[in-house]
Amino acid sequence: MGGFFHTICDYIAPKRCIGCGTMDTWMCSSCIQKNLAIQHIPFDQAVTQALHIHSLTTIGAYGNPFWRKAITQLKFQYTVEMAPLLSLLLRETLLRHTTILQHAAQHHRKICVLPLPAHPKRLRERGFNQTELIARSFHLPPHCVLYPHALQKIRYTHSQTHFDYTTRFTNIAGTIGINQNMVLQELRSSIIILIDDVITTGATIREAAQALSTVQPSEIHALAIARG
Ligand SMILES: [Zn+2]
Numbered sequence: 001m002g003g004f005f006h007t008i009c010d011y012i013a014p015k016r017c018i019g020c021g022t023m024d025t026w027m028c029s030s031c032i033q034k035n036l037a038i039q040h041i042p043f044d045q046a047v048t049q050a051l052h053i054h055s056l057t058t059i060g061a062y063g064n065p066f067w068r069k070a071i072t073q074l075k076f077q078y079t080v081e082m083a084p085l086l087s088l089l090l091r092e093t094l095l096r097h098t099t100i101l102q103h104a105a106q107h108h109r110k111i112c113v114l115p116l117p118a119h120p121k122r123l124r125e126r127g128f129n130q131t132e133l134i135a136r137s138f139h140l141p142p143h144c145v146l147y148p149h150a151l152q153k154i155r156y157t158h159s160q161t162h163f164d165y166t167t168r169f170t171n172i173a174g175t176i177g178i179n180q181n182m183v184l185q186e187l188r189s190s191i192i193i194l195i196d197d198v199i200t201t202g203a204t205i206r207e208a209a210q211a212l213s214t215v216q217p218s219e220i221h222a223l224a225i226a227r228g
Helices: 002-012 029-035 045-051 065-075 082-097 100-106 120-126 130-137 165-172 203-215
Strands: 039-042 055-061 111-115 144-146 151-153 176-178 191-199 219-227
Touching: 029 065, 055 065, 055 082, 065 082, 065 130, 065 191, 065 219, 082 100, 082 130, 082 219, 100 111, 100 191, 111 130, 130 191, 151 203, 176 203, 191 203, 203 219
Parallel strands: 055 219, 111 144, 111 191, 191 219
Antiparallel strands: 039 055, 151 176
16 A cells, blocks of 8 residues: 555655655765765854853755755645655764763663654644654664653744844744643653754754753753754
8 A cells, every 4th residue: 555655646746856866765875975065063062051052063065955855845735755864964963973872871871862843833834844753863872862752832833934143043932831631750861862954044943942941851962954
């Protein structure tokens, strides 16, 4: 059934690389290699304390049409097959360009993977939360646990795209909370990895980290596809 369905979908909208148009893939390996611009920024003590975030890792620039297309294809064209591809890139980046996993193993810390939440209204419109799809496709090492609903969007916000830097911070304030139904104890002293699609001003990530500071994780890292 699934195979038949996929065949029909391929017939209606055949897969083509969003970079070069090569058939049968959404992102060919040569376009991925060409467009990768991994940035891993570990913050010093002062910045970490102010932002509640220990590092920020992205795989490309949102200004690069390749990554912009990859995200809009998933988010607005509902091509859910993009999620496992993007997830794989994030996982490889985490393994090869950061020491977060080794650090967690050395200090016997559990890693908790938390996607940035979508408001229920947005979920109804789109049918899925793209960051949750990406996080769910993450093939996690044994000491990593996915908490897809640990964070909740508690207030609806309009798309951030048209706001300037200051307005984005005001627009987002008080919008993310912790799901009180889950066992908060499970996040305590863990290393949290927040998953997002695009980080522009960092306002959303900061808001999530602020909400999480109450459960006292040992570290919070942000991992996203693109930086705006
Ligand atoms: Zn290509």
